[in-house]
Amino acid sequence: MATLPSNQTDLELPVTHHPVDVARALSPRRPATWVLSIITVVVAAQLVHLLLTNPNFEWDVVAQYLNSETVLQGVVMTLFLTVTAMTIGLVLGGILAVCRLSDNTLLRALASSYIWFFRGTPQLVQLIFWFNIGLLVPVLSIGIPFGPTFASIESNTLVTPLLAAIVGLGLHDAAYQAEIYRAGLISVDEGQLEAAKALGMKPMRVFFRIQLPQAMRFIVPPTFNSIIALVKGTSLVSVIGGAELLFSVKEIYSQTYQTVPLLIVASIWYLFITTVLNGVQFFIERHYGRGSSRNGSSSPVARFLDRRAAERNLNRGMES
Amino acid sequence: MTQPILRISGLRKQFSGVEVLKGIDLEVRVGETVAILGSSGSGKSTLLRCVNCLEVPSGGSIWLGDELMGYRQESGRAVRRLTESQIAVQRRKVGMVFQNFNLFPHWTVLQNIADGPRSILKLSKAEAIERSMTLLTRVGLADRAHAYPRQLSGGQQQRVAIARALALEPAVLLFDEPTSALDPENVGEVTDVMAALAASGATMLVVTHELGFARAAADRVVFMDGGVILEQGTPTEVFDHSQQARTREFMRKTLV
Numbered sequence: 001m002a003t004l005p006s007n008q009t010d011l012e013l014p015v016t017h018h019p020v021d022v023a024r025a026l027s028p029r030r031p032a033t034w035v036l037s038i039i040t041v042v043v044a045a046q047l048v049h050l051l052l053t054n055p056n057f058e059w060d061v062v063a064q065y066l067n068s069e070t071v072l073q074g075v076v077m078t079l080f081l082t083v084t085a086m087t088i089g090l091v092l093g094g095i096l097a098v099c100r101l102s103d104n105t106l107l108r109a110l111a112s113s114y115i116w117f118f119r120g121t122p123q124l125v126q127l128i129f130w131f132n133i134g135l136l137v138p139v140l141s142i143g144i145p146f147g148p149t150f151a152s153i154e155s156n157t158l159v160t161p162l163l164a165a166i167v168g169l170g171l172h173d174a175a176y177q178a179e180i181y182r183a184g185l186i187s188v189d190e191g192q193l194e195a196a197k198a199l200g201m202k203p204m205r206v207f208f209r210i211q212l213p214q215a216m217r218f219i220v221p222p223t224f225n226s227i228i229a230l231v232k233g234t235s236l237v238s239v240i241g242g243a244e245l246l247f248s249v250k251e252i253y254s255q256t257y258q259t260v261p262l263l264i265v266a267s268i269w270y271l272f273i274t275t276v277l278n279g280v281q282f283f284i285e286r287h288y289g290r291g292s293s294r295n296g297s298s299s300p301v302a303r304f305l306d307r308r309a310a311e312r313n314l315n316r317g318m319e320s
Numbered sequence: 321m322t323q324p325i326l327r328i329s330g331l332r333k334q335f336s337g338v339e340v341l342k343g344i345d346l347e348v349r350v351g352e353t354v355a356i357l358g359s360s361g362s363g364k365s366t367l368l369r370c371v372n373c374l375e376v377p378s379g380g381s382i383w384l385g386d387e388l389m390g391y392r393q394e395s396g397r398a399v400r401r402l403t404e405s406q407i408a409v410q411r412r413k414v415g416m417v418f419q420n421f422n423l424f425p426h427w428t429v430l431q432n433i434a435d436g437p438r439s440i441l442k443l444s445k446a447e448a449i450e451r452s453m454t455l456l457t458r459v460g461l462a463d464r465a466h467a468y469p470r471q472l473s474g475g476q477q478q479r480v481a482i483a484r485a486l487a488l489e490p491a492v493l494l495f496d497e498p499t500s501a502l503d504p505e506n507v508g509e510v511t512d513v514m515a516a517l518a519a520s521g522a523t524m525l526v527v528t529h530e531l532g533f534a535r536a537a538a539d540r541v542v543f544m545d546g547g548v549i550l551e552q553g554t555p556t557e558v559f560d561h562s563q564q565a566r567t568r569e570f571m572r573k574t575l576v
Contacts, residue, residue, distance in 0.1 A: 194374055195422035199436050200412035200488065202405045209435075213426050291425045291468035 061261035065252060066268065074248025075269050081165055081234040081244055082273075086227055088170025093177025098207075100182055111178065118175035124236050127168040131240040133159050165237040165244075173230055180222045184215035216288040224281040228274050235266075245269055322350040325523060326371070326492055331380035333366050340366045342547040343380065348492065348525060353518040355534035355555075356527045358544035359570060364527045367544070368494050371525065372414040373407045384413055384491065412440060415485030419497040421477040423469035429456070429480050430465040436488045455483035459513050475506030479513055486517075493517070495526040499533075511537075531574055535559055543567045 051057060065071055099111035118126070134155035141152030188211050196210040238247035249262040256262075326348040333341040340363045348354055356364045369375040371382055373390040382389040387410055391399045402410070423432050433452040437443045443451065456462045459479035461472075469477055478498055485493060495514065499507045511530055515537040518524055528534060534541055534555060541558040543551045543566075551564045562568050 189422075191418060191420050191422040192424065195416075195418060195424070197374065197404075197408065198372055198411060198414070198416035198418075199484070200408050200440050202408040205439070210424060214424075288426075291427070291470060 056260055057264065058258060058261040061258050062264050062268070065249070065262060065265050068252075070248045070252060071245070071265055071269070074243060074245035074266075075273075077243050077248075078231065078234050078245040078269075079273070081169060081237060081242070082227070082231050084166045085169035085173055085234070086230055088166070089173030089177045089226075089230070090223075092170070092174035094181055096174060096178035097181035097185060100178065101185060115175045115178055118172050119179075123168070123172045123233060124239065126172055127164060127236055127240055130168040131159065131161060131164040133164070161237070161240045161242040164240055165234070165242045169230065169233060169237070173226065176226050177223065180219055180226065181215070183222070184217075184219035185211060187218045188214045213288065217285070220281065220285050220288060224277060228277055231273050231277070232270060322352070324348065325350045325385060326525070327383040328367075328371070329381050329383075331367065331370060331382065332378045333363070333370060333375060334378045340547050341370070341377075344547075344549060346542065346549065348523060350523055351521045352539045353522070353524040353526065353537055354540045354542055355538035356525065356542045356544060357529075357531070357534060357558075357570070358550075362544040363547040364544045365496055368416075368496050368525060368527050371492070371494060372411050372416055374416075376401075384410070387413070412488055413491045414494060415488060415490035415492070416494040417478070417481050417485050417496065417498045419500050421469070421474070421481045421501070423477055423481055423484070425469050428466050428468055429461065429472070432469070432480060433484045433487050436484065440488060451487060452483070455486055456480075458486075459483045460509075473506060474502045475509045478502065478506075478510045482510075482513055482517070491523060493522055493524045495524065495528065497527055497529065499528065499530055529574065531559070531571070543570070545570075 096111045096114060099107040100115070102108060137155055139152050140155055140158060141149045143149035143151075192210055192214060193206060196206040201209070234242075234244050235246040237244050238250060241247070243251075245266050249266045253259045253262040324347045326346075328344055328346040331341055331344040332339065342363075344363075344367055346354075346367075356367065358364045366375055370377050371384075371389065376390065381391075388399070389410055390407055391401055392406075394400050423429075427435070430449065430452055433455060434448040437451050438445065438448040441448075453462060453465065456465055459482055461476055461479055461483075464472060464476065464480075469480070472480065482498075498514065499510050502510065507530065511533040514524070514526070515533065518537045518539075526534070526538070536555075538555055540552060541555050542549055543558055543562075543564070545566050551558060551562060551567050558567065559571060562571065
């Protein structure tokens, strides 16, 4: 039989009589933090030194091409591809997610098959495939299935690198986006849906007013992950000759051989776009975080903005 | 006696082969408060959820006024299940209060209450807000109209949930263990609101473990066991002069 450890009886209170107050206690010593900070400073200094003194970066060339017309056209194309593919992904992904969660067996099977295929093959393969769709289906036509044809067009004429890129990126993104939506939708408590139904809300209203807004908190972060992946994923389009950012700088350095500075130009633009997206994400997350925490947000910026929002709320409350 | 408004006949419900309700017959009259007691697993919550079609019955029928809940009679004796949208319209006549409150966390208290009157009863914004504030005053929370549910205590949230259920002026109110998720000190504020409602003539079907509330506020007490109604009668009949050994055993264990 196990015995309980006996109470320690040799503990004694100190005999000192002056009171101790922990209100002004010092922080604990953290030597490891100091060592790590010093290492960080040294490495950062080395990095800055390298960036400034290594002539191979050719910062003057970077500056020369950063705003050049070819590069800017590439940036615009990258943004255009991102926005169009993202729109297809967000809309089609939403439809796929709803189908996957529906009671209808056929819709569920169709959505699952789509996701299985487009998530299961590499994006690059899909892009090249769409670009070469003419090899599989030389002529696209509209008409009655197995019956007469009304209009037809040669695939190679219709499918430009741009269209192949939009379709390829969009359809691939939709498969991922569908799973992001689904994860968010199933994370909403069943009781919320029951309460909405019990109030007599019709299915569409339950979905758009109760389930989706609450799911958004779980949908937004991975969606921005995937949008940012999409921004960079557009660089794959250079393989099929779409004139996006990477293709543009490649066009320049293939003639000038200034490979490193032009890749830096491209990187600066990619970083700029993704940084703006980070900011957008912050505000969208804050919007959908309403009512989600008793104590409000954790970062100082968020706390400041929350205080402002709370003041606005209060003013509104006093008017009504 | 007032006229019956809810008639449950031969109601049966199976969950994957297990029979949870084995033929329930129950009538509720206008203005009546019926407390449903029984140990967990006796089928009392399932019975309540069948009334507003959150569960699909396996057999029997539920009439609310002249509506067959969840179904429509066709020519002859054929009966066809309604779509979710059609059921949504029927549910507007039934209010429900849940064990876990289920307030919408992304809406303020006022939005939670005013949404139904605004979007379903098509009241103007001012009317919806006025009705919501009246209800909030009635449950004693008018000062918390602009708070989010998470900023309220459990008892306060449940009182908001009651106001929300009342906002559509339902014919029948269903309470599914409304105090079971509350801290003991918050139970009273919720049962007080419910007792006031019962006294004001609301028609209520209350699944509860609060025997004190059932005794004080219910017109009739129904005791369920193993998917059937074992016994029913006035609180005095069921609490003090029960004919069933099973009921007396339940009372003894619950009242400790």
